[in-house]
Amino acid sequence: xxxxxxxxxxxxxxxxxxVNNVELTVPHGTFVCMLGPSGCGKTTLxxxxxxxxxxxxxxxxxxxxxITHVPTHKRNLGMVFQSLALFxxxxxxxxxxxxxxxxxxxxxxxxxxxxxLLSMIHLSGYADRPVSKLSGGQRQRVAxxxxxxxxxxxxxxxxxxxxxxxxxxxxxxVELRQLQQRLGITTIVVTHDQRExxxxxxxxxxxxxxxxxxxxxxxxxxxxxxxxxxxxxxxQTNLIEAEADTQGHVSVLGQSVPGLALPSGEAKAxxxxxxxxxxxxxxxxxxxxxxxxxxxxxGGTIETFVDVAGRQIVAVSTPRERPDVTVGQQVxxxxxxxxxxxxxx
Amino acid sequence: MRRExxxxxxxxxxxxxxxxxxxxxxxxxxxxxxxxxFFQRQQGGFYTPAFVxxxxxxxxxAFFGGVLGFSLMMAIAVAICCxxxxxxxxxxxxxxxxxxxxxxxxxxxxxxxxxxxxxxxAWSTLFSRTAGITNILVALGLMGEAKALTPSFAAVLTxxxxxxxxxxxxxxxxxxxxxxxxxxxxxxxxxxxxxxAFFTVVVPALRNTIVATLIMVFIFALGSYxxxxxxxxxxxxxxxxxxxxxxxxxxxMPFAAAMAVFLVLVTLGLVALTVIxxxxxxxx
Numbered sequence: 001x002x003x004x005x006x007x008x009x010x011x012x013x014x015x016x017x018x019v020n021n022v023e024l025t026v027p028h029g030t031f032v033c034m035l036g037p038s039g040c041g042k043t044t045l046x047x048x049x050x051x052x053x054x055x056x057x058x059x060x061x062x063x064x065x066x067i068t069h070v071p072t073h074k075r076n077l078g079m080v081f082q083s084l085a086l087f088x089x090x091x092x093x094x095x096x097x098x099x100x101x102x103x104x105x106x107x108x109x110x111x112x113x114x115x116x117l118l119s120m121i122h123l124s125g126y127a128d129r130p131v132s133k134l135s136g137g138q139r140q141r142v143a144x145x146x147x148x149x150x151x152x153x154x155x156x157x158x159x160x161x162x163x164x165x166x167x168x169x170x171x172x173x174v175e176l177r178q179l180q181q182r183l184g185i186t187t188i189v190v191t192h193d194q195r196e197x198x199x200x201x202x203x204x205x206x207x208x209x210x211x212x213x214x215x216x217x218x219x220x221x222x223x224x225x226x227x228x229x230x231x232x233x234x235x236q237t238n239l240i241e242a243e244a245d246t247q248g249h250v251s252v253l254g255q256s257v258p259g260l261a262l263p264s265g266e267a268k269a270x271x272x273x274x275x276x277x278x279x280x281x282x283x284x285x286x287x288x289x290x291x292x293x294x295x296x297x298x299g300g301t302i303e304t305f306v307d308v309a310g311r312q313i314v315a316v317s318t319p320r321e322r323p324d325v326t327v328g329q330q331v332x333x334x335x336x337x338x339x340x341x342x343x344x345x
Numbered sequence: 346m347r348r349e350x351x352x353x354x355x356x357x358x359x360x361x362x363x364x365x366x367x368x369x370x371x372x373x374x375x376x377x378x379x380x381x382x383f384f385q386r387q388q389g390g391f392y393t394p395a396f397v398x399x400x401x402x403x404x405x406x407a408f409f410g411g412v413l414g415f416s417l418m419m420a421i422a423v424a425i426c427c428x429x430x431x432x433x434x435x436x437x438x439x440x441x442x443x444x445x446x447x448x449x450x451x452x453x454x455x456x457x458x459x460x461x462x463x464x465x466x467a468w469s470t471l472f473s474r475t476a477g478i479t480n481i482l483v484a485l486g487l488m489g490e491a492k493a494l495t496p497s498f499a500a501v502l503t504x505x506x507x508x509x510x511x512x513x514x515x516x517x518x519x520x521x522x523x524x525x526x527x528x529x530x531x532x533x534x535x536x537x538x539x540x541x542a543f544f545t546v547v548v549p550a551l552r553n554t555i556v557a558t559l560i561m562v563f564i565f566a567l568g569s570y571x572x573x574x575x576x577x578x579x580x581x582x583x584x585x586x587x588x589x590x591x592x593x594x595x596x597x598m599p600f601a602a603a604m605a606v607f608l609v610l611v612t613l614g615l616v617a618l619t620v621i622x623x624x625x626x627x628x629x
Contacts, residue, residue, distance in 0.1 A: 052530055072533040073541075085531035089549045099535040102545070146535065156534075 002028040002063050004049065004154060004186060009058035011044050011210075018044045020210040022058070026203070029184045031177065033197035036207035037233070042190045043158055045207070049188065050079050050156055062153060077154040078147030082162060084139055086131045092142055093118070093127030099149045117145040120179070137168050144176070148183070155180070155187040161196065173199040194234050198222070206230045222274075228343050231272035238273045238313045242342070253309040255288040257335050262342060270343045277339035278315035280304060280323045280331045287332030292325045306333055382602035392599050400603035409587070409604070413611065416567060416583040423505045423566035424559045430506070431513035432555065436547060438514070439521045450518075453511040461508065465575035468504045469495050472576070501577040505569055509562050516561060520554040521547075556623050560616055567612060584608050 004026040011019040019041040026032050034042040047053040049060060051072035060068045067075060078099075086095050093114045094101075100110045118124045121141035131139060140160065147155060160176075161169045177200040180187045191197055197204045198218045205215040206229075214226035225231035228239055242252045242260070244267055250260040252271065262269045283289040290308035302322055304315045313333055317323055325331055351357055385395035403409075438449055459467075471477050472495035482488040494500055528550065532542035548555070570585035584604060592601035 050534055052533070071538070072530075073536050073538050075534075076536070077534060079531070079534040081527045081531055083525055083527050085525060085527040087528060087532075087546055087550065089552065098532070098545075102532075102536045102541065150536070 003030070004188075005061040006045075006049075007059045007061065009045070009048060009060065010056045011041070011048060011053065012056045018210050019048070019055075022210075022212055024205065024212060024215060026186060026188065028063075028186055030202045031180050031187045031200055032189070032203045032205060033201035034188065034190045034205045034207060035194060035197045035233070036192065038192060040207040041210040042205075042207050046156055046158055046188060046190045049154070050077060051075050075154070076150060076152055077156060078150070078152035079156040080143045080147050080158065080160045082159040084143040084163075086139060086143055086146070088131060090131070091127065092123070092129050092131055092134070095131060095142060096127075096146045096149055098146060103150065113149060117149060121145045136164055137172065140164060140172060144179070148185075151183075151185075153186065155185045157187070157189040159190055159192070161191075162193075169193075169196070170199075176200060198234075204234075206233060208233070224341060225272060225343065228270050228272065231341065231343060236275050236314065236316075238271075238275065238278065239343075240271045240273065240311065240313070242269050242271050243267060244269075252288055252335060253311055255309075257288065260335060260337055260340060271335070272341040272343055273313075273335065273339055275303070275314045275316035278313060279334040279336075279339075280306070280315055280325060281334050283330050283332040287334045289330060289332050292327050292329045292331055294327060295325065306331060308333060378602045379606055381599055382606050384599045384602075386597055386599045391596070400600045401607070403600060404603055404607060409584075412582070412584050412587055413608070415581070416585070416608075417611065417615070419501070419505075419573075419581075419583060420563045420566040422502060423509055424562040426502065426506045427509045427513040427562045428517075428555060428559055431510060431517055431558075432548070432551075433543070435514050435517040435521050436543065439518065439524075440526070450515075453514055456507075456511045461569070461571045462575075464508050465504060465572050468500065468507065468572075469575055472500050472503075495576050496578045496581070498577065498581050501573050501581050504572040504576045505566055508569070508572065509565055512565060513558055513562055516558045517551075517554065520551055524550060553623065556619060560619055564612060564616070567608070 004024075006022050006024040009019055009022040010017065022041075022045060034045065036042050044053060048055050051067070051070060055068060058068075059066055062075075087098065090098065096114045096117050097110045100113060105113075114127060115124070118127060121144065123138060123141060123145075126134075126138070131142065134142065140163075143160070144157075147157075157176075161172050164172060173196055176189075180200075189196075189200065201218055203215055204218050204221045206213045206221065208229050214221060214230045216224070216226075221230060221234055225234060225237075231237045232239060240252055242250055242257075242262060244250050244262045248261060250257050250262060252260075281287050288308055290306040290313065292304060293307045293312070294305040296303040296305070300319075302317050302319065304317070304323055304325060306313045306315065315323070315333075323331075380394075381392065382400055383396050383398070384392040385397055385399070386392050438446055441449075472493065474491050474493040477491065477494060479488055479491040479494065483491050524547065528546050529539070529542045532546045533539065537545055567583070568585055570583060570589050573582050573586055585608075588601045588604050588608070591597045591604065
């Protein structure tokens with residue numbers, strides 16, 4: 001099949017298992033973001049796909065062909081490094097032409113392709129500048145153009161936007177996504193920024209401890225997290241323990257919640273409720289009751305902190321639906337089945 | 346922090362000590378040498394103050410010209426051999442584990458602690474017929490019978506490269522350590538084999554360091570006068586050997602001084618040329 005496939009990929013450094021039995025298929029033309037805290041193995045996984053590190057076990061296939069042991073320079077890929085790794089002794093044009101020069105492309109072809117790429121990254125006329133004279137965002141775009149010079153089968157980026165300031169980063173995320181869609185190139189980005197992943201990806205792969213915790217579309221990752229790690233890592237959430245008695249009646253924090261059900265046979269589970277899904281009502285009547293401890297009004301959003309039996313639940317609302325509560329007031333927190341995601345333990 | 350240029354005479358006081366040392370131990374002796382190079386030699390004795398060009402005129406013969414040419418060629422050969430050997434070596438070294446690096450650097454530093462005399466005699470033993478490395482080749486069946494490899498040009502070159510190699514590594518080491526390792530990785534992802542990445546990225550990125558190292562080893566090798574005598578034939582003697590010979594054994598100070606001044610001028614000229622060529626290359 002066309003695309004990239006990771007089969008049971010394992011990487012060990014000494015006795016430390018950095019990547020543990022990773023299974024992943026990336027169909028041709030999709031944009032994948034590998035997301036996780038630092039040390040979760042995402043960069044190691046990317047380096048193995050690039051051939052810069054050899055897997056301890058498993059196989060990597062590209063368009064059905066086993067490339068596990070193909071050396072990096074024969075994989076025909078493009079990669080953007082966190083440090084960008086632009087060659088300081090070459091000009092912008094020479095940097096972009098480097099992969100073409102290495103492949104001994106005719107001089108005229110090199111020149112034409114460099115012009116093409118420079119106009120694609122909106123830097124026409126910069127070919128003869130030294131890379132040291134560029135701004136951060138321009139260097140970023142040159143690194144991207146250089147990686148795309150040979151129209152690679154696979155476009156890999158390792159924390160590509162982390163060196164940019166917040167505003168430029170957001171703009172580059174959009175630009176990168178639009179570029180990828182225009183070129184239809186299979187792209188894998190490693191990031192620890194979940195906003196970045198949500199903005200760009202077709203598929204978000206959440207990793208922790210060397211394992212894939214969930215691989216799905218951004219909205220599914222957000223709405224239907226597979227476990228409490230994913231729920232907590234992607235955006236803000238309230239994680240609350242729920243218990244079921246033998247009849248299947250569910251209680252949360254010691255208060256029974258009718259209408260809620262746990263997977264059959266489970267006595268305990270964790271509920272994930274996004275703050276924007278928490279509705280504050282009058283106490284009683286199908287809601288668990290608590291006390292308002294703090295109201296943070298940020299102008300655009302209002303966060304209400306409610307203490308229920310020692311646990312803090314955060315509710316976020318817009319100014320339009322501002323809850324009429326004050327600190328110390330008794331309120332009810334409505335837990336309807338449609339907003340509670342039941343997570344496996 | 347912005348440093349202001351010195352305002353008063355008092356601001357220059359920190360410079361006094363080094364300036365004095367430089368004057369007493371470098372400028373004065375060098376001036377004396379230049380003066381002596383114009384003096385008249387007294388046959389069988391010392392010299393009398395004069396202003397003659399005889400010493401320089403004598404130098405402009407085919408013989409001394411040949412020796413000068415050989416000395417420069419030898420120093421250039423040593424510099425190139427050292428950098429060609431040391432650059433890949435140091436590159437590999439910087440990519441090894443810290444503990445391995447320490448062992449290698451200590452070994453190289455211990456070579457530096459050896460005197461030129463010891464290095465010379467050690468190599469002349471290693472290159473000898475009776476106890477040299479050819480005996481090992483004979484024992485391995487690679488060679489018919491042991492033979493002496495010294496005196497020869499190759500022996501002189503080997504000895505001098507051996508002596509200058511640690512300096513070369515130590516000068517290259519900091520620049521290679523600072524070189525971003527992702528540069529070569531990037532080159533590999535862009536289609537360059539590791540060897541090609543080394544020549545298209547590491548070497549050009551370090552061009553200035555390499556030129557500086559070449560100049561350093563060149564000047565270092567130009568001053569060598571013991572190894573050519575220990576490991577070479579008279580035709581492998583460098584100008585430094587002849588200068589020593591004239592100054593100490595022939596008691597011809599003015600001629601020795603003239604040769605020394607000439608050697609300094611030629612060296613400065615070559616270094617200047619290299620620097621100018623480097624600038625041009627940069628601008629292009």
